[in-house]
Amino acid sequence: MRPLLLKGRTLLPVVQGGMGVGISGARLAGTVAGLGAMGVLSALELRRQYPDLMAQTDPLPIDDHTRARIDAANFEALRREVAKARALSGGRGLLAVNIMKAVSAYDAYVRESLACGVDAIVVGAGLPLDLPDLAREHPHTALIPILSDARGVQLLLRKWEKKGRLPDAIVIEHPRLAGGHLGAARVADLGDTRFDFEQVLPAVREQLRTMGAEGQVALIAAGGMQGPQDVLRMQRLGADAVQMGTAFAVTDECDAHTAFKQVLAGARPEDIVEFVSVAGLPARAVRTPWLDKYLRVLPKLQSVAHPKRRCNMGFDCLAHCGLRDGVADMGQFCIDQQLGHAMEGDLQRGLFFRGAGALPFGDRIRPVSELLRWMVGGALPDAAPTLG
Numbered sequence: 001m002r003p004l005l006l007k008g009r010t011l012l013p014v015v016q017g018g019m020g021v022g023i024s025g026a027r028l029a030g031t032v033a034g035l036g037a038m039g040v041l042s043a044l045e046l047r048r049q050y051p052d053l054m055a056q057t058d059p060l061p062i063d064d065h066t067r068a069r070i071d072a073a074n075f076e077a078l079r080r081e082v083a084k085a086r087a088l089s090g091g092r093g094l095l096a097v098n099i100m101k102a103v104s105a106y107d108a109y110v111r112e113s114l115a116c117g118v119d120a121i122v123v124g125a126g127l128p129l130d131l132p133d134l135a136r137e138h139p140h141t142a143l144i145p146i147l148s149d150a151r152g153v154q155l156l157l158r159k160w161e162k163k164g165r166l167p168d169a170i171v172i173e174h175p176r177l178a179g180g181h182l183g184a185a186r187v188a189d190l191g192d193t194r195f196d197f198e199q200v201l202p203a204v205r206e207q208l209r210t211m212g213a214e215g216q217v218a219l220i221a222a223g224g225m226q227g228p229q230d231v232l233r234m235q236r237l238g239a240d241a242v243q244m245g246t247a248f249a250v251t252d253e254c255d256a257h258t259a260f261k262q263v264l265a266g267a268r269p270e271d272i273v274e275f276v277s278v279a280g281l282p283a284r285a286v287r288t289p290w291l292d293k294y295l296r297v298l299p300k301l302q303s304v305a306h307p308k309r310r311c312n313m314g315f316d317c318l319a320h321c322g323l324r325d326g327v328a329d330m331g332q333f334c335i336d337q338q339l340g341h342a343m344e345g346d347l348q349r350g351l352f353f354r355g356a357g358a359l360p361f362g363d364r365i366r367p368v369s370e371l372l373r374w375m376v377g378g379a380l381p382d383a384a385p386t387l388g
Contacts (some may be wrong), residue, residue: 001376004038004241006169006218007119007142008288009094012037013231014375015171015220017245018098019180019353020044021339026081026254029095029249030088031368033307038094038241040122041085043109045316046077049255053077066314069177071105075077075112077079082116094119096144101126101179102279104319110134110173120144122171125181125281127156142168146222148175148183149194150203157168157207165368169218171243174246175282177223179246181354182282187274190282197221201238228378244375246355256366258365263288263352265363278331286352290341294333301332313337 004011016032018024018040025041026049035091047053053073060066078097085095097113099106102125113121114135123131124146132144145167147153153170160166175182175190175198191197201219208214221234222243229243248254250265267286275295277283285291307326311317312334321331324354334350342350360374373379 001228002235002240004218004220006038006073006094007140011094011241012372012376013241014237015241015243016040016223017176017222017244018096018124019249020098021336022046022048022343023214023249023256023260024098025049026088027255028086028251028253028368029081030085031253032248032372033085033089033093033095035369036093037372038096038120039085039089039100040096041078041081043074043078043113044100044103045336045340046081048077048343049082061311062310062313062314067104067311067316070315071108074105075108078109078112079116082113082118088358090344094142096120096122096142098122098124100124101128102181102281102318102320104316106213106319107134111127113349114138114141120168122146124171124368125185125279127152129156129159130181132160132163135165139165144169144171146171146173146183146218148173148200150200151194151206152183153200153204157211157213158268161304163209166213167217169220169240170204170224170308171220172197172204172239174221174223177356179284181277181279181351182274182284187276187282190274197234197237197239201234205238213387221354223377226358226360228375230373242375244371247360247371248368249354250361250364250365251371252365252369259345259347260342260350260352261365263342263347263350264354265285265359265365267352267354269356272354276322276329276331278333278335279318280322280327280330283331284354284356286354288347288350288352290338290349291351298332302328304355305332315321318378371378 004013015038020042029039029041099109120142120145175184200318221239225242250261305328338351
């Protein structure tokens, strides 16, 4: 099993995925980095980790100043979380921040993360063609887009090459297997074979060879990883590492409520459902009471969808929002509220994003150290993660 080489660092070939609205915060990302892997903070709604910042912003009058005040609280939370994660990691591993391209404050989140001095910026939920421009003054920060098919990778590589910068790594996420927002145009496309790792990884490797960039861009396969055999299989196909989200979400160190972890760990295959998010992207989550009711009433919600004068929360967290903008074929709910309830462990009101596959430890919640020991070498819990 080969290590992941990124920006001059030698890392374990298992990357922790970024999970928004307080799921992957400082405790999780710092612990992962401290064990020699890549830990990822999600920038979204980190204020929920801080009672003082929530007291300043919840509730707020719905006016023209609301979004600026919430953004300011989230940027302050991001600064605090990066500092905490750095302290936990002890300078080991690599610390990244994940940002959704679909959020309205995307540019500001990128700049704030760069100002915090993080090691890497990871961008998903959209094609970040502008990321090299935003990070022009930070050549030592790794830039890592998340994509799902070879065509999207080819487009991004061509655009970035013209800007004089290539990605340091690319996460290749399979939409049939991953959790949360998925990289396909429609729910019906999730199983399209063009997303299969067996097609995408060799094709991207060939693109890099054609560009003369072989060895310059690491590939990280994401979706459905369960054990060391998956790491080895992905490396044989051309990946350098694998990324896991749900498996890290159900660890002791995950920053969410214990009930959140129990919902994800206890979900059966028949409990997992795909639908269209309010961001207009296919998504995958556990069918909890809120999601079950929402899917039942969705046709009625779509029939009365109409543009609103302003966001119900005054937040405008998404650049394009099905609920606010009245787009009937997009989701019709407030994603900030529902994901926040999930992070707090509210089974009745939360939206619980989850990957499709079985988890390495079944329904058990275990430490990050045990997950890495298992994934890297199939080692027993009392063994240290090693590369072999």
